[in-house]
Amino acid sequence: MDSRFWILGVISLLDYSKSSFFGLQDDDSCVLCAQLPETIDHLLTNCPFSREVWFKVLRKVGWERVMPNTHTYSLASRWSEARKQLPKVDRRGFDSLVILISWLLWKERNNRTVDRRVRMVDEVVLSVCNEVVACPLRAVDN
Numbered sequence: 001m002d003s004r005f006w007i008l009g010v011i012s013l014l015d016y017s018k019s020s021f022f023g024l025q026d027d028d029s030c031v032l033c034a035q036l037p038e039t040i041d042h043l044l045t046n047c048p049f050s051r052e053v054w055f056k057v058l059r060k061v062g063w064e065r066v067m068p069n070t071h072t073y074s075l076a077s078r079w080s081e082a083r084k085q086l087p088k089v090d091r092r093g094f095d096s097l098v099i100l101i102s103w104l105l106w107k108e109r110n111n112r113t114v115d116r117r118v119r120m121v122d123e124v125v126l127s128v129c130n131e132v133v134a135c136p137l138r139a140v141d142n
Ligand SMILES: [Zn+2]
Pocket: 030, 031, 032, 033, 034, 035, 036, 042, 043, 046, 047, 048, 049
C-alpha cells in the first residue's frame, strides 16, 4: 500500500473534535501557537510553529524549495504538490519524512495537551533529525 494513503487514513482518524478528546482542553485554540482554532490541517500544515519545523527540517535535507506557501490548506495537497517537485529517486524518502514530521508534530501536540510538556521548535527539529539518523532518508548537511 502506498504510504501516502496509509498516513492520510491515520490523519483522517485523528481528525477529531476537541470536546471529545478526553475533555482535556478548555477551548479550541491550537496548543502549538495559541493563535487559531486547531484543525488537523492547521496543526500539520499551517500552524506557525509547524511551518517553522517543516522549514528547518526541509532546509537540513536540501528540500526547502518544496516548502509550500501559506495558501496551502491541507496536508494532502501540500504533500502531493511538494513530492512532484522532487526527483523520483527522492520521493520515497520525502514520503517518509512527511510521515515522520506529521507524527512528531502530533506527538508534540499531545505532550502539550496531556502532559503539559512544551518543547521549542528546535527541540522538535532535533527529534526529527534523531529519528532520521536512526533510519536515514538522505544525507544531512548540518
Ligand atoms: Zn497553531
